[in-house]
Amino acid sequence: MSRLVVVSNRVAVPDDGPARAGGLAVALREALQENGGIWFGWSGKTAVRPAEEPAVTEAPPVTYATLDLSRCDHQEYYNGFANRTLWPLFHYRLDLADFNRQDYTGYLRVNTHFAEKLQPLLRATDDIWVHDYHLIPFASELRRLGVANRIGFFLHTPFPAMEVFLALPSHERLARSLCAYDVVGFQTMNDLRAFQDYIVHEQGGEFLGDNMLRAFGRTLRAEVYPIGIEVEAMQRTAAHAMQEPAVRRLIKHMGERRLMIGVDRLDYSKGIPERFRSFERFLEKFPSHQGSVSLMQIAPVSRGEVPEYKAIRSELEHLAGHINGVYGELDWMPIRYLNKGFPRETLTGFYRACRVGVVTPLRDGMNLVAKEYVASQNPHEPGVLVLSRFAGAARELDAAVLVNPFDHENVADALNRALAMSLEERTERWEAMMQKVHDSSLDKWRERFLSVLRAVPEGGYGAA
Ligand SMILES: O=P(O)(O)OC[C@H]1O[C@H](O[C@H]2O[C@H](CO)[C@@H](O)[C@H](O)[C@H]2O)[C@H](O)[C@@H](O)[C@@H]1O
Ligand SMILES: O=c1ccn([C@@H]2O[C@H](COP(=O)(O)OP(=O)(O)O)[C@@H](O)[C@H]2O)c(=O)[nH]1
Numbered sequence: 001m002s003r004l005v006v007v008s009n010r011v012a013v014p015d016d017g018p019a020r021a022g023g024l025a026v027a028l029r030e031a032l033q034e035n036g037g038i039w040f041g042w043s044g045k046t047a048v049r050p051a052e053e054p055a056v057t058e059a060p061p062v063t064y065a066t067l068d069l070s071r072c073d074h075q076e077y078y079n080g081f082a083n084r085t086l087w088p089l090f091h092y093r094l095d096l097a098d099f100n101r102q103d104y105t106g107y108l109r110v111n112t113h114f115a116e117k118l119q120p121l122l123r124a125t126d127d128i129w130v131h132d133y134h135l136i137p138f139a140s141e142l143r144r145l146g147v148a149n150r151i152g153f154f155l156h157t158p159f160p161a162m163e164v165f166l167a168l169p170s171h172e173r174l175a176r177s178l179c180a181y182d183v184v185g186f187q188t189m190n191d192l193r194a195f196q197d198y199i200v201h202e203q204g205g206e207f208l209g210d211n212m213l214r215a216f217g218r219t220l221r222a223e224v225y226p227i228g229i230e231v232e233a234m235q236r237t238a239a240h241a242m243q244e245p246a247v248r249r250l251i252k253h254m255g256e257r258r259l260m261i262g263v264d265r266l267d268y269s270k271g272i273p274e275r276f277r278s279f280e281r282f283l284e285k286f287p288s289h290q291g292s293v294s295l296m297q298i299a300p301v302s303r304g305e306v307p308e309y310k311a312i313r314s315e316l317e318h319l320a321g322h323i324n325g326v327y328g329e330l331d332w333m334p335i336r337y338l339n340k341g342f343p344r345e346t347l348t349g350f351y352r353a354c355r356v357g358v359v360t361p362l363r364d365g366m367n368l369v370a371k372e373y374v375a376s377q378n379p380h381e382p383g384v385l386v387l388s389r390f391a392g393a394a395r396e397l398d399a400a401v402l403v404n405p406f407d408h409e410n411v412a413d414a415l416n417r418a419l420a421m422s423l424e425e426r427t428e429r430w431e432a433m434m435q436k437v438h439d440s441s442l443d444k445w446r447e448r449f450l451s452v453l454r455a456v457p458e459g460g461y462g463a464a
Contacts, residue, residue: 002454003123004037007114007138008131009078011041013057013064026230027442029062031450036061037126040118043067046074054117067117069110076106078134079306086133088308089168090157091269091363096308099169108137115141122147127453130181132156137173140180150460152183152453154225157365158392159191162198175203179216182456185225185449187365187392192224212461219461225449226396228440229371234348238376241349246342250296251353257332258419260295261354263347263369264361265302266339268312271362271388271405272299276319276335278360278411283327283334285409286416291332293419295358296350300341313339344372351376356418357385359393360405366392370400374433382430384418386411396440399432 012025032039043055043066050073054065069077080103088096115138122128128151130138139151165171175198178184186192196213199205205215211223241247250259260279264270279295299316303309320337327334342350351357357373370385370393377383387393387400394402403414 001035002125002127003035004032004450005118005122005126005128006032006037006039006131007118007128007135008041009082009134010044011039011064011066013066014059015057024442027446031446032062038063038065038121040065040121041114042069046071065121067114073106073110076103077110079303081107082134083303083306084308085168087157089164090133090160092160092164093268094164094167096268097167104170111135111137112141114138115145118142119145119147122149124149127450128152129154129450129453137177140177143180148459150453150456151181152185152449153178153181154185154449155191155365156187156227158363159186159194161194162202165194165198166202172203175199176216179218179220182220182460183449183453184220184222186222187224187226188395189224190395192222195222221452221456221461223452225445226392226440227366227368227445228437228442229368229375231375231437231441234372234375237345238348238352241345242352244346244349246346247349247353250350254353258293259354260293260356260358260415261350262295262297262358264299266299266309266313266316267302268308269361269363271360272297273312273315273319274362274405274408275358275360275411276316276323278408279335279415280323281408282412282415285412289416289419290327291329294332294334294336296336296338296354298338298342298350301339348372348376352378355383356415357383358415359385359391360388360403360411361391362388362405364388364391364393370397371437374430374437377430379430381423382426384421384426384429385433386414386418396436397433399429
């Protein structure tokens with residue numbers, strides 16, 4: 001079978017240690033190990049004068065090849081166009097999107113540079129799998145260099161409704177770039193429909209049926225591949241994680257009290273301020289829970305150089321301080337807000353120890369935390385997942401208590417309902433969700449995508 005080449009902004013180089021070896025990294029590494037291959041992308045580092053050639057780590061049969069970014073490239077490509085233009089736009093935050101032409105130029109420059117550095121490493125028979133919004137123009141850059149290989153793309157974020165995408169000054173160029181791939185994968189039907197809508201109604205493309213599209217002189221397959229987690233591994237870890245020192249400390253501290261848990265990168269798309277306000281409303285509306293229920297929010301800092309991320313950090317510090325000041329007692333704090341990350345092994349224990357998982361993003365591509373919370377539960381005493389209808393995960397986990405995160409009253413009621421839920425109902429919902437989590441495990445996601453990519457005829461689906 002042909003070799004696989006994975007291209008992503010972040011690369012999980014083995015030497016970087018276990019902290020990075022998350023589910024996605026493990027799944028991609030396994031795919032690379034099957035037939036050998038290359039994992040190519042940013043090193044995660046900036047340098048004053050970055051080396052011209054990629055740094056290569058050999059871990060046979062996998063080669064890791066990474067490039068440093070200059071400060072300017074990092075600013076314009078990663079902090080700028082990827083995370084101040086595309087990220088807010090794709091998460092329906094037009095109010096936060098910054099349409100800076102210089103950042104856009106930097107984004108294209110890095111994509112061109114990366115493509116030029118990968119091209120000499122490629123063989124004619126390699127299958128190439130590119131990931132996420134940082135690298136949308138990557139295939140068109142490779143095509144420009146004469147690369148005719150099969151190239152697939154998976155978008156981990158939502159794809160926005162046509163009217164929102166149209167606000168992007170470079171929408172046409174990016175859409176054209178997406179059509180340079182042979183297979184484009186989305187998390188949900190919603191995302192796929194939005195893309196098809198744009199291609200057909202704005203670009204005069206043609207829907208050929210069977211998920212095939214023709215646009216910009218090319219034919220491609222665009223489909224839904226919901227990403228998942230390593231279910232069995234997570235279940236095993238969760239059962240043992242209750243003995244982890246951090247988890248034991250938490251359980252000891254809780255005593256008879258009950259905990260709700262939120263775990264998110266510190267990102268405005270995750271709806272954490274709205275969650276805190278909903279929790280405040282819950283305490284106000286159901287005062288019997290005061291003194292006996294707390295919300296533990298784990299929120300490691302993310303993209304900390306981007307101004308909007310700095311702003312949300314101070315907003316949350318203020319809110320948590322306010323709620324704890326108003327409702328807190330000498331021996332009870334309503335919100336435990338931790339600005340640090342934990343290894344996934346510890347998180348599984350936290351998930352299992354917490355009666356309610358609160359996953360309320362305003363918009364999210366998938367949200368793996370929702371699936372991890374479900375998989376970590378004790379089958380004999382499962383907790384309840386309160387899930388935003390705007391997370392991709394809600395499409396599959398419709399047995400969760402679904403909420404509108406903008407509606408504090410709705411979320412407050414849902415939290416109360418989750419605490420009062422009978423064991424019978426909790427078990428019924430949990431079993432239904434576990435079935436879905438199994439159906440879209442990380443292995444299945446990867447195998448589905450790669451089998452479709454590998455079935456693309458040599459030379460692609462043909463020109464229009
Ligand atoms: O690389 P960072 O800037 O530190 O950000 C971390 C990742 O965040 C985003 O994750 C998305 O992918 C998840 C898995 O498919 C999905 O569940 C979630 O809804 C998405 O937000 C981003 O898309 C990744 O590229 C980042 O590496
Ligand atoms: O302290 C933390 C917080 C989060 N995560 C992991 O980070 C991932 C977050 O993925 P998700 O899809 O929920 O959101 P993203 O951050 O990718 O937007 C999940 O696998 C979490 O277990 C972690 O390992 N430690």
